[in-house]
Amino acid sequence: MDAKTYTAALGELRVLRDDIKKAQAALARLEAERDKKITMLADYEKAKAERIAPAAGLSLAEVVSRVPKLAPATLTADATPTEPVQPATVTESAPVQATEATEADEVPGALAPALTPQSTADPEPRPTVEPAPTPVTIAAPASALMERERALPSIPEGPDGDNWFTHTPNLASTHPNFTQQARTTVFLDATTGTLVHRDRTTQLGLGNGSVGEILTAVFHAVPEGAERIYITAGDPWHRDADRHPYLKDAVAAWLNAPAPGWHTDTGRGKDRMAGHFVHPRNPVGRYQRDNSEHHVEIRSAGEWFDTTGATPAIVRDAFVLLWTTLRSHWPDAVIMGSPSQTGRDLWTRTIPERGQFADGYPVLSEELRGLLHATAGQGRTELITPPQVPDQLPALVEYDRTFAYAKHTWKSGVGTPRRITATTFATWSEKEQTKALFGCGHWHVRVTVPTNWNHVGILPAPAPGDRAWHYPATAGTTFTTWAGGPEIYTALANPLQPWKIEILDGLLFDDGKPLDDWSRKLKEAWSRLTAQAQLHGDPAQRTAAHLASRAVRAILLYGIGSFAQRPRMVTGSTPRTMERDVPQDAEIIAFDDHHITWQRPTGFTRDPHAHPEWAAGVWSSARAALLSQRMREDNTYVGALHAPPGSVVAFRTDAVYLTGPQNWPYHGQPGDYLHKGHLAGPVPAPTTEDELLNLRDIGRAALQHRSPHSSGEV
Template identity: 70%
Template sequence: MDAQSYSTALADLRTVRDQIKKARAALAKLEADRDKRIVQLASYEKAKAERIAPAAGLGVADVVALAPALAPGSLAANDDPQPPAPAPSTPQATADPAPPPPRQRAAAPAMADAAARPAPPPAPAETVAPEPPAAPQAPRDLPSIPTGASGDAWFAHTSGLASTRPNFTQQARSTVFLDTDTGVLVHRSQTHRLDLGARSAADILTAVFHTVPEGVERIYITAGDPWHRDADRYPYLRDAVAAWLNAPTPGWRTDTGRGRDRMAGHFVHARNPVGRYQRENGEQHVEIRSVGEWFDTDGDDPATVRDAFVLLWQALRRHWNDAVIMGSPSQTGRDLWTRTIPTRGQWSDGFPVLSEELRGLLHATAGQGRNELITPPRVPEQLPQLVEYDRTFAYAKHTWKSPVGTPRRITAATFAAWSEKEQIRALYGCGHWQVRVTVPDTWHHVGLLPAPAPGDRAWHYPATPGAAFTTWAGGPELHTALTNPLQPWKIEILDGILWDDGKPLDDWAKKLKDTWTNLTAQAQFHGDPQQARAAHLASRAVRSVLLYGIGAFAQRPRMVTGTTPRTLERDVPPDAEIIGFDDELITWQKPTGFSRDPNAHPEWAAAIWSGARAALLSQRHRDEGTYAGALHTPPGTVVAFRTDALYLTATQQWPHHHQPGDYLLKGHLTHPVAAPTTEEELLALRDAGRTALAQNGGQN
């Protein structure tokens, strides 16, 4: 590019910038006009938010925010403190990956897609009008248990609902593996090359069923991500995915479920969606899924992926003679767990499900992994190096003890009346506690307990000396805060839920750990590189079975999507959020609340997550008599937490015996780097560190 073309390109860029500004101004004007019209409509005495919402392309909550008079009277009159509905995370009927929180308006940055698309170049500084600073968001309030009899009524089980051992054999489904980039299809021992046309769902179904006329029930996409083919046309990846799933499929329609299989409808997810289709005559059903639900592929061909699933099935069969690989790891994990429910003894009649109120409280107050980036001045602006330690198969370390039995409420008065020994035993047991926390005045390390932050289901970890906050936390985290090697924190018990200690997950987890160990050994010692790679992928799949199986116990309120013709606009469900529309169809999503799921045990997931977060801070290695974790590093050396990984500025001599929970050196940049200030910068450094360690012959 010469100077003249550079100047021309700059002029063109300014033109695009001005067009964007005009478009935004026009959009803001249209939105203001829309909001004004909504307020005018609300003045009509018979106006209803559920009628106005689809006409405006908004959710009912958005309409009520603009016109509070349209709020349902029953909600306005409800003074009973109830747990707010959490953001949907895992649709239980599908047990598939979690959808993101409800979308922001189109003018907001697409945070979920930030890693998928490069940021646009900024406009020249001298021409950009400064935006007014955003108003600071207040931390959200966490729910509490009501006082008196209304709160005591929560401490019961849902009548007639319990996890029981199945009395049927799970049926396997005919499966094919398809690379939509190359068109290579693997069906059993045969390999075919397909013409996939434009890679639409209709093109894939037509090509696959032409090649395998006897029919298949599951199509795993191993590469290509065809649902992203029109991503540039949409502001969010989920919009592109929804459009791909809901595009016309002649001869097929959206599956409505059958028999024991309650999974129906498409599952819209930015990365790993699920398309469910059935023939117009109802005779055939098929799913299109991403193999990314199970493990990350790195250019692996469909034959290697097929071999990984075969090895996975064979390894599971050593422990479950009726094991079947289902569509997702979460489905597989829960199905395998039900087949470990005892047939004799205390729990032979099943594990009862908590009341809906307690489940709702746990959903709102028990977070999952710790994800925190610590930025300057809490760490140096120039890091001497960056080291990544990842806890191997981390959640498997925390399944040996879980809550069972009827929960008991432990009020502040009850707890205060106990002896110190009783208090310690309770906090070390299976409990979930509402606490008032005060950071010590001389504290100089990372935060220890999660506190609610602005945003749906967002958490942060206060570490400022003297800071005080109210939160909920599990026993392992409270025990760590009170007995940490630096300085005990002040914890005031406000309320709590306490269960008996049990082992409902122990047998299941031991079998999965043994399966993982077996496949990991095959990956290390197999003489055939392709089979070694397949064994490695299979071992990663076992990790997903346990990880997502635990997440499935959380049983978040399910989110479903659907479409309605524009001509039938008033048929859009009143509590649905409009997520897209064109000249013919309105696409919407809505939460369906808690289903009567007999395998809903959020108390188990919450206990495991709490134990994993505590182990990031401090974990004892009994054989060596040593400790590992963030609190065993010097202050100012912890750069980030990321679910089960730690990022530090110095290497540690922590033992690693290839056992669940051990800290594995996963990445290492030995030279100085600028401290990351965004998640994207951290992930870029993580990838560079893993590459550098692999090139230097380290473990990866």
């Protein structure tokens, strides 16, 4: 670039600056006019926020924040104060090694050192019960709720709370009495037009890659029809992304574009999967042929694994390998549209038909499911920035846990949980307290970080934002939260210093193995495919086996997530000419000249396979293992708390990022820490997630170049 071009570009930049200012001013005027209209409408005695929100293109909460008097009565009514609870405080005497529990562990002995005073000249006191008032939560208007940190729910005192501890009548997970039907599937590269159907490859002309053009081309090439089209490359739903402010808007526009001869599938009988699923990267389009019963899905193969560089034929081979491998464990196995659907279907076929749960696993009450939904987070994602870490890192080293969730499925809570109040917990012996905290439980606790703590946080605490969590680590900090037994155990028995835990309330289940058989079969399938990916003589088949092994991982990972059964969010599209038909409780997420795209929560459905207690237990165990895990074969411990203070840079679900390498053994088994990336320093400490991910990719490439066999995706 010369000086003349530089000067001209500066002039163009100033013009853009002025245009942006004008647009911002115009937008501000429009928003002010909109808010003025909302305030005017609120003066109407029958005005409802549910009706105003879709007309304004705002959420219900955003309308209420502008006009608080429109808030529903349930948001503004004060809660009835209750008697304060006496929490049971568990204090510890000396740090011990945290242990990853296995089936061979004896419960009392595993945690007893954490609760029993050490033999010293000046022994510490035994666990005590300390009275402390429980703060009474008073509901506030929505505008106030949005301005403060998210408050976690608690169980009501007395009989009202006790009534939560039951199961939903006539709703249980039972062994299926039918054979799942396979769907005719084709694989399409939307960039090159390559279509693979069984053993036949066809080259298609897709035009601009619209829904209508894809359906026309595919059904011309496959006259007998297809019920599922997997897009292996090309992401056609992103073709107009530059014309929309958000990627989700572009996806919604692509899904809802006219497709001559087809209309949006509205469902068949009890099919709850009707309609499009708007997702920014892995959407699902569901269509039905006009005047016909022919239904078809357009899905992304990226739901299952990363397809980068894989041809449609290799992706097809990966699905064939996946199916044949699963069939060795489930003779009636069928690959369904997504990993979560497949995982849950396979799990139902491991439900025992004899014994204690021959009648199925009952589903918890809606109140307990809602409590677990609000208080049990998933993977730990945290970036630790300066001054907690150096501005210039000596290195950035990534350790990723292999097939991590498969490590934590051997034990889960079953049956109707017991409510363990603070008073009840305080009356128990040390042995009973130990067994309870070591068991399958979910605990409401008040936590105090030790006064001289200098490492990362252990227990999650609610942060501002929907389902956001952070991990307080400042010495002396006190907070109230919910946590699973594995994390409570780690806080009490970590290798540095025990934390103070006050039990306020809790759910305690009987120990069971509802996921063990399912997980064991998936681990065997994963091991077989992983071996093929390493040993097969044909490079294409090695790639297919690798992708199939990743699909098995996705089946278990997303299968566990499906047990959480979060409140459903339904997405829909309504013509602009029928705006009044937009559901009153819907949130407008996109619109154009022809359609309004909206979403609305529908609450918990009567899903017979909803078991959030199992998902919460696995997630808690996985978060605890990021901090401390025992390697039995090597008689050693691994995890973030076994790295030096100040050396932890980040957590990302199954991975931990450190400033230096660790001598952690790796045997390629589920839960082992794989040395996956190593970027030599000095490295500027990342301050954003994007910076971390960029350094992660560079570190993986650097380690692969240095030692091709030392890192790999597993």
